[in-house]
Amino acid sequence: MKSGLSFLVAARRCEIDELEQLARTSELVGTIGRLVHVLQRERGLSNVLLASQGRRFAAQRSAQIVECGRFERDARAGFDLLESEGRRAGSGTRLFSRIAWVLPGLDALPALRRRIGALETTPAEATAAFAKLIAGxxxxxxxxADGATDPEISRLLAAMFNFMQGKEFAGRERACGAAAFAAGHNDPQRQQQWLQLIAAQERCFHVFADFAGATMSQLWRECEPAAELAELEKLRRIACAAPAGVPLDPELSAVWFDCCSLRIDAMKAVEERLAADLRDLCRNKIRQARVEAESYEALLDRLAGEPDTNATAFFDEPGAVPAPQGDGPGLAPAAPTYGHQLERSILEMMQEQAQRLQAMSDELATVRTALNERKLVERAKGLLMAHRKLTEPEAHQMLRQTAMNQNRRVVDVAESVLSMADYLPIGS
Amino acid sequence: MKSGLSFLVAARRCEIDELEQLARTSELVGTIGRLVHVLQRERGLSNVLLASQGRRFAAQRSAQIVECGRFERDARAGFDLLESEGRRAGSGTRLFSRIAWVLPGLDALPALRRRIGALETTPAEATAAFAKLIAGxxxxxxxxADGATDPEISRLLAAMFNFMQGKEFAGRERACGAAAFAAGHNDPQRQQQWLQLIAAQERCFHVFADFAGATMSQLWRECEPAAELAELEKLRRIACAAPAGVPLDPELSAVWFDCCSLRIDAMKAVEERLAADLRDLCRNKIRQARVEAESYEALLDRLAGEPDTNATAFFDEPGAVPAPQGDGPGLAPAAPTYGHQLERSILEMMQEQAQRLQAMSDELATVRTALNERKLVERAKGLLMAHRKLTEPEAHQMLRQTAMNQNRRVVDVAESVLSMADYLPIGS
Structure with missing residues (x-):
């Protein structure tokens, strides 16, 4: 029969297993970020190639495909490692299911690239294909982020996810703009899509700041290069404010591409910094948990020789040191001894652990709620866009307006929308 | 490099691991229910013994202690099994921490029993000691229930927890009443405590009905024996409505004890039924998950021989069967083949799995929210009771009234109370 203390050790060991699994997952998130980055660049180059009828960026694109291959191998190796190590830790159902969905996308990349190289697809279709893979x-x-069992790590992963999502909208903006400039003209549909991509970026970076805290948000503001931002805004204005049919200078496609790329590379630097922070956080937590587990184990070894048949401390009044009492032989408890004091201090350790776990659980619930509220709002917007043929900003505005009118939170309105999905008209 | 399908298999295998862990946990919950049941009875007998100055129930109590020893061994063996098997599954931190807290309570039972046998403690103290252990x-x-990763199992465990909690209040009512009758009189403090125990039972069974669904709630209503209930209400009235100082017939202590015990035994039957349902639910889910995992694995074996260099389906338009196209050698994709159809059906399997997991995750969030809202309300009540010297029903009424006045939900008020803990006066 195991003692209470040995279960305290077991709880700590479980926590260490979970943290090690989180450390592996966090490594993988960094690897995914790198793969996404090179795919985003390939998408931009592919778009210019397609929009310019094969005249621009052919060599850069070929080089980029080689680069992508390298990062794809890293990511696949990371997936495999997680599978072989993670099975033991046992909490991978949803994560593995997501990875399962992504791999056929990577498998289908060579065929997509052949079609792009043969100019057999449009910039819009190519963008959509890369966007689907990156979304996966x-x-x-x-x-x-959602499956993490440590609130601090979960929060940092949530910040990372929102930053990567914002960066992806920036990448799609680069591809969208590159295609417009390379084609030599813009059209109202693309202009509207472009403006949506700008708004979506801003929302993501706002959420990122919520999760990441002040220092990181500051870092991001400092990283975004001011000169390039001014240039970017100028090019945005030229392309988005121009009336339909007004020609755009195709030479600007390279300027636009480089300007966006500088900004996206700055985002990449922030992302790498987040990945490094995540790695440090996991390492520190594992180290700390190991030290505590070892101190419990040392205590367990020390107690192994001693009989504990006179355990009594559990029923002590809290805070009271029990007075020695009773001498009815065989009936009254043994007088409190050194062992009794030790027993009390073990009980205190247990209560501390329980309180710490309760605090962690509360904090984790807060992070998950925030994360899932965003997801609910996104799903409700998607539903409104599909059923009422709204654009993304229109759907967003509709949720906001309803919330204001009804004096409710946006997420509560989103939940109502989702629960009434069956009543919504289709494409009315 | 592993394929998407092999990660689909890995996800299923993880799910099976989790379900097997849940099956073991559910078994343990049944074992705990049995131990709690015999401890509750021992507490009742101990109370009569103490209140009657050792004249009543001495023999029954000795027999009950032997009975308790048997169930204690089962529970300890269950804890040990969970520890040796559960470490592999890795999600036991909080569960193990709770078990760690319970074991010193079991260790301290012999000393508690010696004090009761020597009549060195009061009924109130003995009740509090057993209640502390049972609460653990x-x-x-x-x-x-809170850590379960399957929503249906989590819901049933939550129903079980609330039922057991209600049964514990019934057990404490038995002990409280037994002490009052055996002592031959009641007092206002005990009367008030008694009424609180009745109200607390009703609340628990109400929550149980919410989680358990109609069939189970019906079963509980049918199990509660009507004749005994009438007798119980009569005895409650005699003891609780009597003015202080009016003597109670000590002979009624045995009548009361038997009447309560019949009702509690009926609860035990419902509890066993819940445990059996839980076992069946786990078994069925494991069986189903195994069948699916095996069908995925069979498909994986079949595909092992085939090259998949022509994967393309991921980027197909949803729902569209792609037309055969392109013959630019080496550039266009291979014409859709049997392999392409298979690839599409694997993608569909992945999407089904993702949708199923999303639905499960939503449902699980709902169950956990309900479970944790109850916990928040309990914690807020505890805080109000400590800081404002309120009884449990007064604290409950205060939360309800505030919620009605402010047109907010009780749980939101509870959350405000907890977040303002530092501002509350102590015992004012």
């Missing part, structure tokens, strides 16, 4: 990769990151 | 055991059940 980001879902793996979301799942990692 | 019930916390293990709560943690099992």
């Amino acid at each position: 990769l980001l879902t793996v990151v979301f799942e990692a | 055991l019930l916390t293990v059940v709560f943690e099992a």
